[in-house]
Amino acid sequence: MKADPKADAAAAAPAGSKKKLIIMIVAAILVLGAGVGGGWYFSQSSAAHGEEAPTKETRKKKKKDPAAKPEYVPIEAFTVNLQPENGEQYLQVQFTLQVQGAEQATMVKDNMAMVRNRVLLLLSSKKASDINTVEGKRQLASEIQAAVTEPFEKQGDEQEVSDVLFTSFIIQ
Numbered sequence: 001m002k003a004d005p006k007a008d009a010a011a012a013a014p015a016g017s018k019k020k021l022i023i024m025i026v027a028a029i030l031v032l033g034a035g036v037g038g039g040w041y042f043s044q045s046s047a048a049h050g051e052e053a054p055t056k057e058t059r060k061k062k063k064k065d066p067a068a069k070p071e072y073v074p075i076e077a078f079t080v081n082l083q084p085e086n087g088e089q090y091l092q093v094q095f096t097l098q099v100q101g102a103e104q105a106t107m108v109k110d111n112m113a114m115v116r117n118r119v120l121l122l123l124s125s126k127k128a129s130d131i132n133t134v135e136g137k138r139q140l141a142s143e144i145q146a147a148v149t150e151p152f153e154k155q156g157d158e159q160e161v162s163d164v165l166f167t168s169f170i171i172q
Contacts, residue, residue: 068101070162073108077168078120083127091123091131094168095141097148100160108159111152118147128171137166 077094097115099105108115122143131140141164148161 071099071102071105072165073097073099073105074167075112075115075119078116078123080120080124082171083125085127085129089128090172091126091128092168092170092172093123093166095144096165096167097161098163098165100162104160107152108148108161114152115148118150119144122147132171137169141166 074096075094077092079090079092082089082091097108099108123140126140130136144164145161148164149158151158
């Protein structure tokens with residue numbers, strides 16, 4: 001008996017369409033894999049060329065501009081009670097912050113309430129004997145600098161305060 005060519009073609013059609021479907025799925029997977037692989041490659045190559053996402057350290061490095069002119073931010077006078085030793089003692093102090101550039105000066109001025117709060121808490125924790133020597137004043141200046149340098153926002157950048165310059169310092 002002779003085989004029916006139409007029946008053979010009908011039976012072969014589903015097998016051929018399954019092969020085409022498998023080929024299309026494999027091709028789609030390869031294209032998708034190539035896209036993901038290319039994206040990964042380019043993200044890695046940009047990191048290798050120094051274009052990584054800025055970390056805290058890289059942000060600090062970028063901010064420091066050696067050509068930036070130092071700015072001076074005067075801070076109003078503080079009068080605080082010192083920790084008692086021999087009766088009541090007071091400290092009246094006024095100082096100026098040296099910061100790196102106008103951007104830093106603006107940031108400190110915009111957050112002056114936080115700056116004054118930090119310094120007030122620091123000053124009122126001192127004893128007169130701790131700060132009446134030159135070394136004590138230097139230590140106090142470095143503590144003020146550390147307090148003001150802390151970021152004003154969570155996960156924010158630190159301020160670039162390079163020096164604390166006393167303009168008035170009276171202990172009574």
